[in-house]
Amino acid sequence: MRAALSSSRIVLAAAFAGAVAISSAGQGFAQDIRPREPVINVLGEGQASVAPDMAILTLAVVRNGQTAQAALSASSAAMKDVLLALKSDGIADRDIQTSNFSIYPQYRQPEAKNGVMQPPQVIGYEVSNTLTLKVRDLEKLGGLIDRSVKLGVNQGGQITFTNDKPDDTMTEARKKAVAEALAKAKTLTEAAGVKLGRILEISENSMRPAPQPMMRMAMAKDMAAEAVPVAGGENTYTVTVNVTFALEQ
Template sequence: MRLALSSSRLVLATLFAGAIAATAGQASAQEPRPRDPIISVSGEGEASVAPDMAILTLSVVRNGETAEAALSANSTAMKEVLAALKAEGIADRDIQTSNFSIYPQYRHSEPKNGITEPPQIVGYEVANTLTLRVRDLQKLGGLIDRSVKLGVNQGGQIVFTNDKPDEAMTEARKAAVAEALAKAKTLTEAAGVKLGRVLEISENAVRPTPQPMMRMAMAKDMAAEAVPVATGENTYTVMVNVTFALER
């Protein structure tokens, strides 16, 4: 009888010891691992290049007593403008209608005896806007001048860009990574630690913000000569974030 009781106590003690060991193992597994030392830096690189293309907006605006009359006058002028653009070598793929509108024009009468009459339609205005890609920048000034003489009387906003800025972007990326690496080396040398391998790289590219270079005046204010245009340069910017390991 005593032997059976002792055996039971031995089994319970063994089970209790096993439970304690399992609980200790779980607690040990949940402890956070020591974090590997790293360093994160950022770098910025720029590359400038002369533009090789201009995006130009030209608008023909005409008024008439009726919508039909205004539309007819506008269409006649726009056909002449389109023919001139194509004669200057602008391809069909580089000409796009970007806006078209017909608006009634109202006359508002003064109130009489506290009574205001509703506005009356006195005419219509039709506006037709083209967006052009001009790939030969030497023709830009003459193209603007000729378009105005043929009937363009609004618009003239110019944005200079690059058809394929890949090379400039590549140079900007190289400069950004080089700056990040130089920062990392300076920081680790100052801290007395050794720079390790690259763990992560991310990029944020910033293309040039379109800037309106000029706005076209009315045709009566334009000079007889071709419009002078300065193209300048486009600057492409790339920012990178680089994370390095630190060697122990």
């Protein structure tokens, strides 16, 4: 009798648990099938341009020698003169950074003997010392390049024109992007015969101007005595926004 009663209780408990599970699943299903709030998603883009107020410049001193020490001494002597000239031109210590330094052996491949390749021979060394500068007074840029070359710079990289604090320009681009998104949303909803509601979400993606290589120097021993002509142009900053609006019923 007790065994039968116990079995009945187990069956009732299982049936109750199943009913609760079905009820919960039904509630979840009901939630899932509720209609979503109608929305419209638009993309807006805004651009703003401004003249650069700073240039990032690379200058390199490359020297060769029969020994690593000889090449290093020659490179260091030339770079010392370049650094003194840069500081005398008003370039602050915080705007001068060694961005690359390397010592490489130079090899020569001997002729094969009796058809057997010989190992390469070290015939000297090359030392390269590269500076990256921030030039905040663009009027000094051409003369600075000219003097650096005369003092021993014989390789260089890129000149990148940029802006130290483009916050105001970015704000202008953001406003234009949002205005474009709003105009698109109004046009679309009017064409569809629905009413535009409140903004539900805004996300932003901003793009800084890509570095523009202006010139490259390589063994520039014969550069003109006058200052190198440079042209800064404008930098264009782009902001895109993704805006989600509700649609009123």
